Amino acid sequence: MSGLTKNEIKELTKKAYECRKNILKMMRFGEAHIGGAFSSLDIITVLYNKILKHDPKKPKWEDRDRFILSAGHKGMALYTTLENQGYFNKEILWTYNTFNTKVPMHPDEKVLPGIEFPTGSLGHGLAVGQGMAHAGKLDKKDYRVFVMLGDGESAEGSVWEALMSASNFNLDNLVVIVDKNGLQVNGRTKEIMNSESLEEKFKAFGWETRAIAGHDFNEIYDALSSVPFKTGKPSAIIADTVKCKGLDFAEDKYEYHHWHFKESEIDDVLKNVDECCREELCKIE
Amino acid sequence: MNVAERSCVKLNKSDLDSEKNHNIDIYEDARKILADALLELGTDNKNIVFISMDSSAGASGGAFKKAFPERHFEFGIAEQNGIGEAAGLAISGKIPVIAAYVPFTTYRPFEQIRDDLCKTKLNAIIMGNNSGFSVSSLGPTHTILEEVGVLRALPNMTIICPADGIEYRQVLEVASKINCPTYIRISRIKAKRIFSDDHKLVFGKADIIKKGDDITLLATGTMVSKSLEAADILAKEKINAEVISMSTIKPLDEEAVINSANKTGKVVTIEEHSVFNGLGSAVSEVLSKNCPVRMKFIGTPDEYAPVGSYEELIDYYSLSSEKIAGTILNFYKSF
Numbered sequence: 001m002s003g004l005t006k007n008e009i010k011e012l013t014k015k016a017y018e019c020r021k022n023i024l025k026m027m028r029f030g031e032a033h034i035g036g037a038f039s040s041l042d043i044i045t046v047l048y049n050k051i052l053k054h055d056p057k058k059p060k061w062e063d064r065d066r067f068i069l070s071a072g073h074k075g076m077a078l079y080t081t082l083e084n085q086g087y088f089n090k091e092i093l094w095t096y097n098t099f100n101t102k103v104p105m106h107p108d109e110k111v112l113p114g115i116e117f118p119t120g121s122l123g124h125g126l127a128v129g130q131g132m133a134h135a136g137k138l139d140k141k142d143y144r145v146f147v148m149l150g151d152g153e154s155a156e157g158s159v160w161e162a163l164m165s166a167s168n169f170n171l172d173n174l175v176v177i178v179d180k181n182g183l184q185v186n187g188r189t190k191e192i193m194n195s196e197s198l199e200e201k202f203k204a205f206g207w208e209t210r211a212i213a214g215h216d217f218n219e220i221y222d223a224l225s226s227v228p229f230k231t232g233k234p235s236a237i238i239a240d241t242v243k244c245k246g247l248d249f250a251e252d253k254y255e256y257h258h259w260h261f262k263e264s265e266i267d268d269v270l271k272n273v274d275e276c277c278r279e280e281l282c283k284i285e
Numbered sequence: 286m287n288v289a290e291r292s293c294v295k296l297n298k299s300d301l302d303s304e305k306n307h308n309i310d311i312y313e314d315a316r317k318i319l320a321d322a323l324l325e326l327g328t329d330n331k332n333i334v335f336i337s338m339d340s341s342a343g344a345s346g347g348a349f350k351k352a353f354p355e356r357h358f359e360f361g362i363a364e365q366n367g368i369g370e371a372a373g374l375a376i377s378g379k380i381p382v383i384a385a386y387v388p389f390t391t392y393r394p395f396e397q398i399r400d401d402l403c404k405t406k407l408n409a410i411i412m413g414n415n416s417g418f419s420v421s422s423l424g425p426t427h428t429i430l431e432e433v434g435v436l437r438a439l440p441n442m443t444i445i446c447p448a449d450g451i452e453y454r455q456v457l458e459v460a461s462k463i464n465c466p467t468y469i470r471i472s473r474i475k476a477k478r479i480f481s482d483d484h485k486l487v488f489g490k491a492d493i494i495k496k497g498d499d500i501t502l503l504a505t506g507t508m509v510s511k512s513l514e515a516a517d518i519l520a521k522e523k524i525n526a527e528v529i530s531m532s533t534i535k536p537l538d539e540e541a542v543i544n545s546a547n548k549t550g551k552v553v554t555i556e557e558h559s560v561f562n563g564l565g566s567a568v569s570e571v572l573s574k575n576c577p578v579r580m581k582f583i584g585t586p587d588e589y590a591p592v593g594s595y596e597e598l599i600d601y602y603s604l605s606s607e608k609i610a611g612t613i614l615n616f617y618k619s620f
Contacts, residue, residue, distance in 0.1 A: 131373020
């Protein structure tokens, strides 16, 4: 059973949808990878509100849990969540896509508090997270490292190098979450490079693995609050998600991997997200 | 005497202070010296960690592994993973040392070096073992003659190419304090002794080994000792060459290069590397805007090296001291 109350789920839902609306407002300044940002948002919302040991006032606190968004193009999900948590002023969000912005399309740890490591080119984050987890073990710290991958990203060979070694090193302070939305730039992931079953593959590489519904707050919270699933082993959560979740006309359509609306459409798009949010809240009752 | 000092033959400055005596017939194994130096550095600095990619035994990491098994991480043949791990360790305050053959520490994980180490400006040490013609019998996949040019283009990357055993003894400690990623170019061929024990390898500083007024020889790594020998040959032709060791290739000691070029008006660069984008190119970038002079680039051409022994390739590419001297003589007489 979940440890979340209905009210907590409602609050998380509202926060996740507020972030989605902020992403759309950021998109007034330019196109964005909205599909993955929206599919990952419910998980990222649970992480920052319920799971991670962190302090927005001390982003470099050495005992903090680390989160690396390996699929860096989903950065807007992270930016809006960090803003919601109080890492920086909301005005920074409205500089998206402008010269020298602190919120570029891919996150940059040098310019924005709360970003642990810069990502953008796919397949880098897990090895880096593994190094952080190793450092934690060496320093006898109990922080954990969470790395979010995309299912399309999982075609990168470097991902599998790190999956093999992290279990070899028994890094039970390392957690991978795959935002498995099933779509990538050119179409359905299973048609471009079928990586199924990720769950079985991760298990074969020595990870304790759990598959969840990636927009079900109960399941997200249950899984994330249960890591490590087994002492001495890294944990993997394969989360089935919907690309562009929360914008009903765009859901599960690869054309919305990277998208921009017309300025005149912004009000309609925001209303659409509000309606989706209301529907989600009704389901909780 | 500490561990690292024991690994080099003891030479006082008085043994070396005449110009001629820089050509001392002592040859030292860089890998052995680096292994001792790494052990000492790891003893002094608990943040030093070693990343092996099935490479530590042959890449100076064996003694470190034995002494500090908890700080030795074996990744097997997975270089992208090794560099990514190094970045995660470095941003957490560790100083990773990554060592393997040149192609495996530089080319396979190039994007990880660029994005995860250089863009982030992390303190990590990449040891490129068996550089140049060191293992030329293995063919062009292992004979890498362009990596300095490739790495030199990366912002925040620093590059050191030690000239002799004394510099190999110091280079890891020097690199550990740079606070940038550092690439160390390491030859498997025993290094001819150039410097006395009290020589200090200073990051970013060139060393004038032999003063001269007629022509400037700027050399790096294995080519420093050969350039000194070439200078002896040139002296018999009444040409007084200035020989400068450019152990730090990036950042280049611009002042030393400009001062000598201003004095002699003729500059030759000598490297066991392609003439494209290596030391010669770095020097020409400086001189072209500060002090344009006639230059000669001595190195390898724009091609993959044939298979052969080290000596055969040195001869094939005219990098013996005699052939270097001949090339310089022709250049000198062309004015």
